[in-house]
Amino acid sequence: MSEKKFKTIQYLDRNESQYGPSPKCYEFLKNVSIEDLSWYSRDFSRGVKSRLSERIANDFGIKESQIILSYGSEDILKQLIHRYVQRGEKVLIPKEAWWYYKKVAYEIGGFNVEYPMTKGKFEGVDSFIYDVDKMISIYDRERPRVVIIASPNNPTGNRINKEDLGKFLDACRGAIVMIDEAYWGFGSTDNSYVKPYLDEFPNLIICRTFSKYYALAGSRIGFSFAGNNLEELKDYTTRYLGYNLISEKLALIALDDSEYYEKVTKKMQEDKDMFYKEFSALEGFKPYKSFSNFILVDMPLNIRKDLNKFLKERNLLIKFLDEEAFKTEARITLGTKEQNSYLIESIKDFYK
Numbered sequence: 001m002s003e004k005k006f007k008t009i010q011y012l013d014r015n016e017s018q019y020g021p022s023p024k025c026y027e028f029l030k031n032v033s034i035e036d037l038s039w040y041s042r043d044f045s046r047g048v049k050s051r052l053s054e055r056i057a058n059d060f061g062i063k064e065s066q067i068i069l070s071y072g073s074e075d076i077l078k079q080l081i082h083r084y085v086q087r088g089e090k091v092l093i094p095k096e097a098w099w100y101y102k103k104v105a106y107e108i109g110g111f112n113v114e115y116p117m118t119k120g121k122f123e124g125v126d127s128f129i130y131d132v133d134k135m136i137s138i139y140d141r142e143r144p145r146v147v148i149i150a151s152p153n154n155p156t157g158n159r160i161n162k163e164d165l166g167k168f169l170d171a172c173r174g175a176i177v178m179i180d181e182a183y184w185g186f187g188s189t190d191n192s193y194v195k196p197y198l199d200e201f202p203n204l205i206i207c208r209t210f211s212k213y214y215a216l217a218g219s220r221i222g223f224s225f226a227g228n229n230l231e232e233l234k235d236y237t238t239r240y241l242g243y244n245l246i247s248e249k250l251a252l253i254a255l256d257d258s259e260y261y262e263k264v265t266k267k268m269q270e271d272k273d274m275f276y277k278e279f280s281a282l283e284g285f286k287p288y289k290s291f292s293n294f295i296l297v298d299m300p301l302n303i304r305k306d307l308n309k310f311l312k313e314r315n316l317l318i319k320f321l322d323e324e325a326f327k328t329e330a331r332i333t334l335g336t337k338e339q340n341s342y343l344i345e346s347i348k349d350f351y352k
């Protein structure tokens with residue numbers, strides 16, 4: 001194999017898609033109309049926020065008013081916390097979490113309390129696991145205003161099982177509960193639980209994004225399903241002049257091309273299986289089960305700096321985590337088949 005297969009840096013560090021969105025999205029962009037660029041949407045005068053929220057509501061059999069649109073799911077997280085958390089109030093988050101969960105409460109004078117995950121095996125692969133009894137006992141003790149669960153979680157890649165989730169939601173009726181499903185789709189495309197959960201838990205908000213599964217991170221669009229206790233949030237987030245029409249159209253096109261996304265996900269699943277096998281065979285490396293578009297790998301502490309340098313010289317960038325919960329792990333965003341096999345070959349070459 002040539003030493004430097006790629007001429008430019010391959011960014012396998014931020015959970016962005018390396019396959020890109022449906023080719024139909026590019027077709028649309030080549031033919032953007034003056035209306036898409038120069039006009040506001042007229043959807044609000046029809047009594048809905050937008051065509052996208054209307055479409056999602058129809059697909060899920062949910063009222064359109066329960067669909068919230070946002071500038072990605074970062075945006076809805078920020079709006080939720082800023083709207084509901086007062087100075088001195090608590091937000092309960094996983095200890096092993098996306099870095100922004102750790103920051104957002106502090107933006108408005110609130111603060112975090114954390115619940116830790118445990119570890120075990122899932123289908124024969126090491127896995128992080130939501131410890132629901134511990135979560136409930138921390139919830140009871142701390143009485144947070146908002147609770148966040150990420151499923152699948154970043155950077156651990158695990159998801160919460162339905163039984164545990166039901167038990168936890170039942171225990172947390174006194175708070176607002178956000179399930180961050182930014183990585184929905186890579187492990188399963190099941191949606192059957194959304195409406196029953198919303199009906200049963202009016203304090204629940206389930207957040208999704210077009211950034212990950214639909215590979216539209218740059219167009220910054222996300223949506224959420226909001227329970228009936230979140231009326232104020234629905235008003236707070238509504239934009240009467242509409243949203244980004246181009247992003248909305250891209251999202252609608254993506255929703256219509258499930259065939260493309262299923263194909264990409266299948267390739268990624270094959271590569272996850274390849275990574276489990278390859279990393280398990282390397283001494284000192286431990287891959288974790290992932291339902292996402294990335295995989296977390298524990299590796300020997302003493303090679304991190306040199307391995308990072310070695311991979312960068314080959315134009316490969318992965319995320320070496322350096323935070324309290326993760327001192328020896330790296331998070332690898334799944335690339336194309338070519339990128340993934342070059343990465344694993346390069347790690348093997350590092351030891352030669």
Ligand SMILES: Cc1ncc(COP(=O)(O)O)c(C=O)c1O
Pocket residue numbers: 014015071072073074075098150153154180182208209210211217221222
């Ligand atoms: C767990 C999690 N939630 C939300 C986001 C934000 O995604 P976006 O704002 O692009 O929807 C990210 C981004 O990486 C993430 O890892």
